[in-house]
Amino acid sequence: MKRNAIENLIKWKKKDGRKPLIIQGARQVGKTWLMKEFAKTHYKNVAYVSFNDREDAKQIFNDSYDVDNIILSLSAITGVQILPEDTLIIFDEIQECERALNVLKFFNENAPQYHIMAAGSLLGVAVRQKNMSFPVGQVEFLNLYPLTFGEFLDAVGEQQLSGLIFEDNKAVIRAVKEKYITLLKQYLFVGGMPEAVYRFAKNKNLNEVRDIQNQILEGYRQDFSKYTEPRSVARITSVWNSVPAQLAKENKKFSYQVVNKGARAREYEMALEWLVLCGLVYKIPRITKPDLPLSAYVDPVAFKLYMLDTGLLCAKSGLEAQTIINGNAIFEEFKGSLTEQYVLQELKAQKELFVAYWSKKSGTAEVDFVIQDNSNVVPVEVKASVNLKAKSLASYREQYQPEKAARASLADFEINNGLYNIPLYLIENISGILKE
Numbered sequence: 504m505k506r507n508a509i510e511n512l513i514k515w516k517k518k519d520g521r522k523p524l525i526i527q528g529a530r531q532v533g534k535t536w537l538m539k540e541f542a543k544t545h546y547k548n549v550a551y552v553s554f555n556d557r558e559d560a561k562q563i564f565n566d567s568y569d570v571d572n573i574i575l576s577l578s579a580i581t582g583v584q585i586l587p588e589d590t591l592i593i594f595d596e597i598q599e600c601e602r603a604l605n606v607l608k609f610f611n612e613n614a615p616q617y618h619i620m621a622a623g624s625l626l627g628v629a630v631r632q633k634n635m636s637f638p639v640g641q642v643e644f645l646n647l648y649p650l651t652f653g654e655f656l657d658a659v660g661e662q663q664l665s666g667l668i669f670e671d672n673k674a675v676i677r678a679v680k681e682k683y684i685t686l687l688k689q690y691l692f693v694g695g696m697p698e699a700v701y702r703f704a705k706n707k708n709l710n711e712v713r714d715i716q717n718q719i720l721e722g723y724r725q726d727f728s729k730y731t732e733p734r735s736v737a738r739i740t741s742v743w744n745s746v747p748a749q750l751a752k753e754n755k756k757f758s759y760q761v762v763n764k765g766a767r768a769r770e771y772e773m774a775l776e777w778l779v780l781c782g783l784v785y786k787i788p789r790i791t792k793p794d795l796p797l798s799a800y801v802d803p804v805a806f807k808l809y810m811l812d813t814g815l816l817c818a819k820s821g822l823e824a825q826t827i828i829n830g831n832a833i834f835e836e837f838k839g840s841l842t843e844q845y846v847l848q849e850l851k852a853q854k855e856l857f858v859a860y861w862s863k864k865s866g867t868a869e870v871d872f873v874i875q876d877n878s879n880v881v882p883v884e885v886k887a888s889v890n891l892k893a894k895s896l897a898s899y900r901e902q903y904q905p906e907k908a909a910r911a912s913l914a915d916f917e918i919n920n921g922l923y924n925i926p927l928y929l930i931e932n933i934s935g936i937l938k939e
Contacts, residue, residue: 504657506647507653507852509537512541522611522641523642524642524644524645525620525643526620527622527644527646527647528648528782529811530624530726531719532648532811534595534622537647538622539593541620542591542593545591548591550578550591550592552577552593553595553596561599563576563580565602568602570614574614590618591619592619593620594621596623596624597622603621604621604638605636607638625726625730627780627781628777631776649694649811649848651931652686652928652931653668655690655700664682664683668929687845687927692709692814692822693814694716694813694817695848696812713818716818727739735774738773739777742771745762746808751838754866754869755843756806756862757807782811783810784810785808785858788802789807790859793903795875795878807860810844811848812848816844817841831888839885842887846872858872867898868894876934879906879907881905882900882908885910887912889914891910900922906921907923908921909933912925
């Protein structure tokens with residue numbers, strides 16, 4: 504399985520002033536596989552330690568932060584001769600060992616010749632809840648997300664279609680449009696969780712895919728109990744279970760009343776933050792003005808909540824496999840929110856774009872997403888089919904006169920007076936397309 508993040512890791516390895524790298528992301532998005540695959544293909548040796556099941560590894564860090572002693576001890580328990588430049592040291596589930604997290608500072612300051620990666624699905628939660636110290640400024644970060652549509656195409660053997668996404672060959676793309684749409688419908692159901700994609704690519708069995716998705720969802724549910732205090736579990740579960748219903752509303756602004764009748768924000772804010780820190784949901788804020796930087800114009804109380812993956816959203820909502828073969832019905836599920844979920848995933852996986860949404864205070868107009876791409880603020884309207892009527896986007900353009908605007912739909916590519924109509928299956932390349 505090919506992951507685009509490998510290119511980021513190659514740049515990290517070659518970079519001057521390289522710091523220990525922490526890979527962040529929800530459980531089951533492939534962090535461990537990515538680190539091991541990179542080690543296998545770009546280093547002579549790998550010293551891998553998971554703090555989830557190695558108490559002897561935790562003991563290494565209890566005595567001191569002496570880097571030389573730590574290297575000797577790691578060599579002893581892994582059976583690997585650790586040599587600078589030739590060996591990748593991997594600390595997995597690092598949230599289980601606070602002293603290992605802190606030792607990254609000493610490697611950065613005193614032994615930068617060693618290459619170190621770490622990962623922890625619940626690192627953000629652990630740091631916040633356990634008040635763990637953190638080596639601020641001494642590490643680098645990489646966020647890993649579910650597979651993009653392009654990565655999915657590559658995994659199912661459609662490497663040519665995957666490559667075309669990033670090529671300026673609109674005539675060829677138009678000729679294979681129907682194939683793209685068929686595969687995109689499959690992707691919306693399968694999603695981008697690596698195990699689900701792997702099984703689909705191998706067996707093309709959607710029932711098997713759904714079983715895997717349900718297992719992942721059950722694992723998340725168990726995490727609620729394992730990593731939070733009992734009184735918080737019910738609230739986290741309620742917020743998590745409300746996401747499909749939130750997205751099925753006409754007005755998709757998050758409502759605590761959907762979580763629980765009579766619920767108030769202060770009762771559920773910590774539960775919501777827990778899910779965000781775990782990477783299980785994306786909290787997309789409303790902006791009051793589309794200006795730079797977007798983060799300066801965030802409305803603190805208005806936001807939309809999406810899940811991390813289209814396939815998991817389908818599974819959690821009980822969407823049947825039959826949906827993907829019934830015309831374009833899958834694009835229109837949840838009042839088009841499954842398509843919005845897909846577009847958001849593609850945006851989040853690109854260059855760490857800041858993503859928000861815009862709406863008038865009166866609620867009479869709303870643009871699905873607004874992105875900050877370098878020095879450009881671009882509204883992105885999502886259409887579930889070929890219907891290109893977009894009154895809200897027209898209202899936005901009339902009020903703010905943006906240089907460029909984007910509309911994602913099933914229609915063919917077109918640029919008209921600064922409005923870029925981008926086919927849904929090409930949205931992964933939105934940054935490149937907007938440069939045209």
